[in-house]
Amino acid sequence: MTAIALRVNQLLDRRSLPVAQLLLRVITAAFAAILVIGALTTEGFLSVDNVKAILGSTAFVGIIAVGITVIMLSGNLFSLSLGTTTAVCAMLFLFALQAGIVVAIVATVALGAVLGAAQGLLIGSIGANAIIVTIGAGALQEGGAVWASGGSAVFPPKNAPGMSFLADTILGVPFAVYVLVVLAVAGEYLMRRTRFGREIYLMGENKRAARAAALPIVALTAGAFAVAGACAAIAGVLIGAFNQNASLLVSGTFTYDAIAAALVGGSVVTGGRGSIARTVAGAVVIATISDLLLLRGYSTGVQILVKGAVVLVVVVLLHINQREGER
Amino acid sequence: MGRALQPGLMTAPPFIDARGITKRYGPITALDDVSFELRPGEVHALLGHNGAGKSTLVKILSGLVRPVSGTLTMAGEEVTLRTPQQAQQHGVALVDQELSLVPALTVEENILLGNVESPFLQRPGGSRAATREILDGLGLRHVAPSTHVRDLAIGERQLIEIARALSRDARVLILDEPTATLSDTEIEHVFRAVRQVVAQGRSVIYVSHRLGEVLELCDRASIFRDGRHVETRAVSELDRRGLIELMLGDVPEPSQRDGLHEDAGEVATVTIRNLSVPPRVQGFDLTARGGQIIALAGQIGSGASEVLRALAGLVPDAQGDVSINGKDVRLGSPRRCVDAGTVYASGDRKGEGLFLGHSVQLNLVATRLPALTRWGLVRRGAAASVARQLIDVIGMDRKRMRTPVVSLSGGNQQKVFLGRCLEQHAAELLLLEEPTRGVDVGGRMEIHDLVRVAAAHGNAVIFASTELDEVLDLADTIVTMHAGRVVRTLPRRLATSAEILGDMTHGNSESRAGVAA
Incomplete structure (x- = not known):
């Protein structure tokens, strides 16, 4: 407690602190207080089972968000077709299971990567706006999926080969959570240590400078979208296995939830700054809030409302704070 | 006065x-x-x-x-x-x-x-x-x-x-x-x-x-x-x-002009014939050798910057016969031009040069990542050591290595930017646009020294400048430009500031016409 008192004193002492920063700190503190109080007073929140539940509900969105972060870091805003890609990939996965589980997984991830890369190529080569291209590409994917499936949901073949592990839990934690952890760690490594990752950060920070310095803009953009497509495909595989059926309805709110996770994590929409780890943290924060509201018996409407409010407040404050920092 | x-x-x-x-x-x-x-x-x-x-x-x-x-x-x-x-x-x-x-x-x-x-x-x-x-x-x-x-x-x-x-x-x-x-x-x-x-x-x-x-x-x-x-x-x-x-606080001595350094290895040779950069520049010819520092002196709109941008591959419809070290270069793509041996430093260092939010180190090695990569992974030790060499070359404290470039002063930002562009001991063509824009007197002299050293090591340097002082200080050959055309080319020792300024402001023909009238 003395540490907190000291901190408060420090805060009050710095009169020159810009208002926005002060506001950010106050709201962050209030937010943390609400969370702590909520956690302490809500029955069942601080239990191992609930932590597992939070992680479980984060996994699918988190996996897609890892991919969307790479796009965001590359300075191409975000893709609005990743949810559709997830659904299309879930459908392909269940369909392709008749050729065996390994073939199905490889084919699905490849499809996701190709779908992403194609959009990235278009965006990188002609400098098109990512949002517009991905809206169009989303509609194309939807159309293609409806055409190929005849508009009905896809079910796995009878006696489908061992895909149950995809929907299983290990030590009480869903398999998808392990996949998220592995993807997040691998993604961080990709972005921090490889030439591809470093150049994505550079291009996202300043695309004109990247062009003048002859960085491979087209390849990097295609690569970023391919990574995102592959992540969406992996989510599709897991969702298909979990639901045992797949249609376009699968896409749901995945696209927006993934964007929200990246934004709450504090990655900068215009690129270059942020990280996959931050995005995963953002996804966990959002899931924690939803879980808390659920446990306290609030309706779905309230949950969505609060989630929206949190995203809005955090994003605005981070933006203001960042601007102050640049002065 | x-x-x-x-x-x-x-x-x-x-x-x-x-x-x-x-x-x-x-x-x-x-x-x-x-x-x-x-x-x-x-x-x-x-x-x-x-x-x-x-x-x-x-x-x-x-x-x-x-x-x-x-x-x-x-x-x-x-x-x-x-x-x-x-x-x-x-x-x-x-x-x-x-x-x-x-x-x-x-x-x-x-x-x-x-x-x-x-x-x-x-x-x-x-x-x-x-x-x-x-x-x-x-x-x-x-x-x-x-x-x-x-x-x-x-x-x-x-x-x-x-x-x-x-x-x-x-x-x-x-x-x-x-x-x-x-x-x-x-x-x-x-x-x-x-x-x-x-x-x-x-x-x-x-x-x-x-x-x-x-x-x-x-x-x-x-x-x-x-x-x-x-x-x-x-x-x-x-x-x-x-x-x-x-x-x-003290007066720095004007630096000595080195000429070509004795241990310069390969020396760049550059020929540019009939370069046109729509809509303004036409019929631009120039020959440059390693060790040479050539100024394109002209006001905004003279075409000097456009020539540099074209040589950097940044103008899609630029045309001309350009050869670097005996190899012909097809203009219009930054990648091709860089591969041919050009290095371009834009005059707009914030917009088109630096990656402001990133560290000094990453900015210094930004264009060198391919050479520092094995199996897709950046070799961190090698990257750090290259960055240390470059930060020493530009004379900045190594403690600044992790500092985001955005928090440096304008002069130091420019040094980091040029540090990235200046390859030592190489036969390349350095294209510098307004190399000291917004840089104070002390920083300017340091940057000029960097450019001279780079030239002495076998690079050919072409820089565009609107500032007479800089042109006279740094160049050994001066090409004056006006309205998209070369007015004249002359060695620094034969140039007077009045002549250069006259060329830059009116163009040769116009000023002669003025005299005749």
């Missing part, structure tokens, strides 16, 4: 009287107990290195930041400026270095924008005559108030900024590097406007790195160093050397 002082100027009570001003940013003291006074009717220069404290003082006087301590008196009344609007109400108008016009609005709308006297209802009709008069006074007769700012050249935009400040009937006009992007004719217009303003009894605070302008235009100069006020002197008592001495 400065203007003759108006009678009574020395004795008039100061309009601005700042005493004991201190400002800290975190642990850094930007201004330390600084006093400054501004008299009515004077042009007062603020001089100093980047980071000396002049920008901070300007920000305090215009209400952008508040000092930790000290008093500020304006027109005999003690004031506290919390916002730029309050400064404006006290008659202080800042013309910023960074252009703050709205491109999509008209000249007139931009001039009215943010004027506290007409915050909501704007009646352009009523002020049109006044706007016209101000524009005419700045030599902008050809600009209609209804022109969109996006259609104006950058120099004209700078003049519109000044027009905006004048329209507010400011008693003090603060010009922060007003001429950095202007051509000589445009600079003349700014000078005329400044003289007009002070003739009306108003005052001008003039921040500039260009000592020639200070000597020509200003009455008094306050020199700052490391956040302290060194001295305020009448400009008529000073010359260029005196100013540099006061700014730096």
Whole structure:
């Protein structure tokens, strides 16, 4: 407690602190207080089972968000077709299971990567706006999926080969959570240590400078979208296995939830700054809030409302704070 | 030499009287107990290195930041400026270095924008005559108030900024590097406007790195160093050397010209024939060798920058026979040009050069990642050691390695940028656009030395500059350009500043025609 008192004193002492920063700190503190109080007073929140539940509900969105972060870091805003890609990939996965589980997984991830890369190529080569291209590409994917499936949901073949592990839990934690952890760690490594990752950060920070310095803009953009497509495909595989059926309805709110996770994590929409780890943290924060509201018996409407409010407040404050920092 | 002082100027009570001003940013003291006074009717220069404290003082006087301590008196009344609007109400108008016009609005709308006297209802009709008069006074007769700012050249935009400040009937006009992007004719217009303003009894605070302008235009100069006020002197008592001495604390020796270094390995050979860069440049020819530093001297719009951009592959429809080290280069792609051995440093270091949010280290190695990568992984040890070599070359403290570039001063940013571009011991073609734009005297000399060393090691250097001083200082061959064409090519030792300036401003043929008439 003395540490907190000291901190408060420090805060009050710095009169020159810009208002926005002060506001950010106050709201962050209030937010943390609400969370702590909520956690302490809500029955069942601080239990191992609930932590597992939070992680479980984060996994699918988190996996897609890892991919969307790479796009965001590359300075191409975000893709609005990743949810559709997830659904299309879930459908392909269940369909392709008749050729065996390994073939199905490889084919699905490849499809996701190709779908992403194609959009990235278009965006990188002609400098098109990512949002517009991905809206169009989303509609194309939807159309293609409806055409190929005849508009009905896809079910796995009878006696489908061992895909149950995809929907299983290990030590009480869903398999998808392990996949998220592995993807997040691998993604961080990709972005921090490889030439591809470093150049994505550079291009996202300043695309004109990247062009003048002859960085491979087209390849990097295609690569970023391919990574995102592959992540969406992996989510599709897991969702298909979990639901045992797949249609376009699968896409749901995945696209927006993934964007929200990246934004709450504090990655900068215009690129270059942020990280996959931050995005995963953002996804966990959002899931924690939803879980808390659920446990306290609030309706779905309230949950969505609060989630929206949190995203809005955090994003605005981070933006203001960042601007102050640049002065 | 400065203007003759108006009678009574020395004795008039100061309009601005700042005493004991201190400002800290975190642990850094930007201004330390600084006093400054501004008299009515004077042009007062603020001089100093980047980071000396002049920008901070300007920000305090215009209400952008508040000092930790000290008093500020304006027109005999003690004031506290919390916002730029309050400064404006006290008659202080800042013309910023960074252009703050709205491109999509008209000249007139931009001039009215943010004027506290007409915050909501704007009646352009009523002020049109006044706007016209101000524009005419700045030599902008050809600009209609209804022109969109996006259609104006950058120099004209700078003049519109000044027009905006004048329209507010400011008693003090603060010009922060007003001429950095202007051509000589445009600079003349700014000078005329400044003289007009002070003739009306108003005052001008003039921040500039260009000592020639200070000597020509200003009455008094306050020199700052490391956040302290060194001295305020009448400009008529000073010359260029005196100013540099006061700014730096000591006078650096002019560097020796090296020529080609003895241990230079391969030496670059570059031939450019019949280069055209639509819409302006045509029939550009040039031959360059390693060790040579060639200036393309011309004003904005002369085509000098366009030539560099074309050689860097950044102009898709540029054409010409270019060969580097015996190999033909097809223009139009940055990748192809870099592979052929060109290195381009844009004049727009923030927009097209640096990755501002990233560290000094990443900026230094940004274009070298392919060579530092094995199996897709960046070899961190190798990257760090290359970065250390480069940071030593540019003479910056290794402790800055992890600092984001955005927090460095303009001069240091430029050094990092050029450090990235300067490959030592290589036969490459270095294309430098305005290599010292916005850099102070000390930084400028260091950067010129870097360029000379790079040339001495076998690189061919072509730089574009609008500044006569820089052209004469750095180049050993000068190519003057005007209106998209080469006026003439001559070795530095045969060039006089008057000739070069004449070529840059009128073009050869026109000036001859003028003589004949």
